[in-house]
Amino acid sequence: MxxxxxxxxxxTKFGERWDVSLRDMIAEAGLLxxxxxxxxxxxxxxxxxxxxxxxxFIEQEHIGALIADCAGLSRLHxxxxxxxxxxxxxxxxxxxxxxxxxxxxxxxxxxxxxxKMTDVSSGTAADALAAAADREWECFFGxxxxxxxxxxxxxxxxxxxxxxxxxxxxAVKNHxxxxxxxxxxxxxxxxxxxxxxxxxxxxxxxxxxxxxxSDGAAAVVLAPTEMAAKLADTPVRIAGCAQASDTLAxxxxxxxxxxxxxxxxxxxxxTQAGIEPRQVDVAEVHDCFTIAEILAIEDLGFVEKGQGxxxxxxxxxxxxxxxxxxxSGGLKACGxxxxxxxxxQAYEIALQLRGEAGKRQVDEAEIGLAHxxxxxxxxxxxxxFTR
Amino acid sequence: xxxxxxxxxxxxPRFRIRLEEIARVWGNGEEISEGLRVYEKSVxxxxxxxxxxxxxxxxxAILRGGVDAKRIGAIYAGSESxxxxxxxxxxxxxxxxxxxxxxxxxxxEFACKAGTAAVQACLGLVGSDHIDLGLAIGAxxxxxxxxxxxEYTAAAGGAAYIIGxxxxxxxxxxxxxxxxxxxxxxxxEGMPYPEHGGRFTGEPAYFKHVTSxxxxxxxxxxxxxxxxxxxxxxxxxxxxxxxxxxxxxxxxKQIEPGLIVPLIGNTYSAxxxxxxxxxxxxxxxxxxxxxxxxxxxxxxxxxxxKVMDRIEKIRCKAPSVRDLIAGAEYLDYAVYAKHKGKLRI
Numbered sequence: 001m002x003x004x005x006x007x008x009x010x011x012t013k014f015g016e017r018w019d020v021s022l023r024d025m026i027a028e029a030g031l032l033x034x035x036x037x038x039x040x041x042x043x044x045x046x047x048x049x050x051x052x053x054x055x056x057f058i059e060q061e062h063i064g065a066l067i068a069d070c071a072g073l074s075r076l077h078x079x080x081x082x083x084x085x086x087x088x089x090x091x092x093x094x095x096x097x098x099x100x101x102x103x104x105x106x107x108x109x110x111x112x113x114x115x116k117m118t119d120v121s122s123g124t125a126a127d128a129l130a131a132a133a134d135r136e137w138e139c140f141f142g143x144x145x146x147x148x149x150x151x152x153x154x155x156x157x158x159x160x161x162x163x164x165x166x167x168x169x170x171a172v173k174n175h176x177x178x179x180x181x182x183x184x185x186x187x188x189x190x191x192x193x194x195x196x197x198x199x200x201x202x203x204x205x206x207x208x209x210x211x212x213x214s215d216g217a218a219a220v221v222l223a224p225t226e227m228a229a230k231l232a233d234t235p236v237r238i239a240g241c242a243q244a245s246d247t248l249a250x251x252x253x254x255x256x257x258x259x260x261x262x263x264x265x266x267x268x269x270x271t272q273a274g275i276e277p278r279q280v281d282v283a284e285v286h287d288c289f290t291i292a293e294i295l296a297i298e299d300l301g302f303v304e305k306g307q308g309x310x311x312x313x314x315x316x317x318x319x320x321x322x323x324x325x326x327x328s329g330g331l332k333a334c335g336x337x338x339x340x341x342x343x344x345q346a347y348e349i350a351l352q353l354r355g356e357a358g359k360r361q362v363d364e365a366e367i368g369l370a371h372x373x374x375x376x377x378x379x380x381x382x383x384x385f386t387r
Numbered sequence: 388x389x390x391x392x393x394x395x396x397x398x399x400p401r402f403r404i405r406l407e408e409i410a411r412v413w414g415n416g417e418e419i420s421e422g423l424r425v426y427e428k429s430v431x432x433x434x435x436x437x438x439x440x441x442x443x444x445x446x447x448a449i450l451r452g453g454v455d456a457k458r459i460g461a462i463y464a465g466s467e468s469x470x471x472x473x474x475x476x477x478x479x480x481x482x483x484x485x486x487x488x489x490x491x492x493x494x495x496e497f498a499c500k501a502g503t504a505a506v507q508a509c510l511g512l513v514g515s516d517h518i519d520l521g522l523a524i525g526a527x528x529x530x531x532x533x534x535x536x537x538e539y540t541a542a543a544g545g546a547a548y549i550i551g552x553x554x555x556x557x558x559x560x561x562x563x564x565x566x567x568x569x570x571x572x573x574x575x576e577g578m579p580y581p582e583h584g585g586r587f588t589g590e591p592a593y594f595k596h597v598t599s600x601x602x603x604x605x606x607x608x609x610x611x612x613x614x615x616x617x618x619x620x621x622x623x624x625x626x627x628x629x630x631x632x633x634x635x636x637x638x639x640k641q642i643e644p645g646l647i648v649p650l651i652g653n654t655y656s657a658x659x660x661x662x663x664x665x666x667x668x669x670x671x672x673x674x675x676x677x678x679x680x681x682x683x684x685x686x687x688x689x690x691x692x693k694v695m696d697r698i699e700k701i702r703c704k705a706p707s708v709r710d711l712i713a714g715a716e717y718l719d720y721a722v723y724a725k726h727k728g729k730l731r732i
Binding site: 016018019118121122199 | 418584585586587590591
């Protein structure tokens with residue numbers, strides 16, 4: 001297997017992009033990435049795109065061919081594949097692209113992610129997202145995603161003494177980080193009080209504990225590491241790439257307060273990279289709800305099980321802390337266009353390792369991690385990046 | 388020759404429902420009312436509709452101005468809840484206010500801005516000397532599906548403006564419109580309740596159109612927000628007009644007299660025309676008022692208005708907006724549902 005590196009990245013502004021379509025956004029992100037990599041279309045061997053539900057959100061499937069067309073690559077007959085793993089679709093597209101390059105089948109490969117979610121009503125969007133849960137055994141009985149994560153939160157609170165203020169602290173921190181990220185959906189500082197006073201969605205989760213509905217696209221360009229050194233000034237190596245599955249339904253899990261798929265993917269990625277969790281300098285984790293960031297940093301081994309709530313409270317995971325988490329603003333404040341999120345995470349870590357993250361730059365960041373989850377934990381992807 | 392407002396009249400049904408009562412039924416918390424900055428909304432009586440409300444408002448306008456209704460050469464009634472799909476509201480109003488038959492009439496629909504569009508049409512006919520006086524009306528008994536966010540604000544009310552060239556209570560110095568095909572809110576033929584695009588009704592619809600029309604007019608006239616004593620913006624809820632006024636550089640003090648939505652809800656075609664009436668109720672001669680409507684679909688009409696001496700003479704001859712808001716009778720949700728025809732038997 002060949003070592004793989006990122007040689008170019010691009011990301012659109014995330015948010016309610018009323019003025020653009022899915023194809024506009026994917027073209028914008030793709031152009032930014034190939035501009036950054038300084039490559040030409042003819043050099044591209046393959047495309048992978050993560051997209052959760054073009055069919056439900058914009059009544060458009062066949063997103064693979066669509067993005068090849070938008071990129072002007074259809075006449076070159078470049079193979080283009082759409083992959084789907086709910087909110088982990090972006091992370092999965094990155095992994096497919098990594099596998100294509102590592103295997104030697106392809107050299108220059110684009111991994112992209114895109115979602116246009118605001119063309120439908122919030123009810124339709126919520127129902128499309130609910131398709132990531134077990135429709136027959138969860139949704140038909142009234143479960144929604146906030147409700148599923150609320151159950152995890154309640155048990156975590158009861159078992160480990162985690163408080164809602166600690167969860168709210170994750171939202172406050174991530175909104176603060178987003179202030180420094182020009183592509184973030186929200187440039188708005190919030191307080192613990194704001195979170196606590198926002199309407200309850202599913203007790204204990206309030207509106208401001210939840211990631212928003214967003215539009216956006218992101219793309220990264222991959223190449224074999226040995227080629228990357230010639231093609232880019234500051235290539236970012238993908239040292240670990242792992243994927244794991246778990247039961248689709250939350251109630252079938254071994255433990256409601258642990259995402260075993262995250263644990264498995266994390267361990268595999270760390271082993272592959274030959275790195276310990278404590279060596280990571282910066283990480284983007286899947287904070288679809290505030291409790292999800294707390295679970296993620298525990299399940300990835302950054303803190304002990306049950307200690308995740310204290311990490312945000314004590315400033316460990318803030319910019320300037322021991323391990324800054326979600327410097328982009330995370331899903332919470334940078335936005336969560338579901339198919340694009342996994343690629344945006346890689347984009348953010350690449351900027352951090354290249355030293356190009358501006359005011360949110362983590363000093364001397366050398367090792368970064370991206371963690372992307374599908375549904376309530378049926379799929380998890382972990383990528384580890386090094387300079 | 389200057390054209391403008393000869394007289395104005397308003398009508399608001401006396402029934403109200405508190406938003407907390409609607410929230411009680413649908414299981415929503417008090418934060419809905421706080422979030423919308425609306426506390427109660429007007430409810431029509433069992434036998435009131437957009438026509439009866441238009442008639443009451445027109446009668447108040449004629450009464451206030453002491454106008455001979457036979458001078459009215461055009462009646463344009465704007466509403467999104469005309470009781471008939473085919474058969475004009477304007478003719479019923481004309482008959483009721485005893486105008487001659489020598490007038491033209493048509494009904495307007497442009498979501499919440501049909502009333503200001505009617506004002507513009509009258510300004511055209513009056514300004515070109517084709518007619519002596521024009522009667523422009525915005526009146527609605529707006530609909531909100533049970534439990535929908537719209538139900539918290541969809542209210543009832545009407546405002547009528549007599550537009551002419553002489554004896555002006557206020558001169559309309561100029562207007563400017565901004566219109567685009569923006570599907571933020573709609574109701575199809577035969578459907579009892581409108582649908583809306585949720586948050587899409589905000590930035591790309593209300594804020595884009597209101598700010599574009601307002602800025603367009605100020606640019607055309609070479610005016611600034613500080614040149615105006617008062618400002619009135621369409622009031623779908625209590626938050627949007629406050630935010631848009633801040634975006635444009637108007638102060639809270641400028642919009643306060645015309646901000647009536649917290650007490651009566653969104654009266655749709657009448658909304659900013661009632662806000663203007665509330666401002667005319669207290670404005671002094673020489674003062675200037677900036678008005679911008681918004682109608683979904685979408686468009687905004689902005690007006691620059693200068694209050695004239697005659698306002699002092701006519702102001703007290705018909706009920707003020709505050710008079711009409713006072714003395715409300717509160718309904719519970721069950722009786723409100725009966726008034727609004729939500730119960731189908």
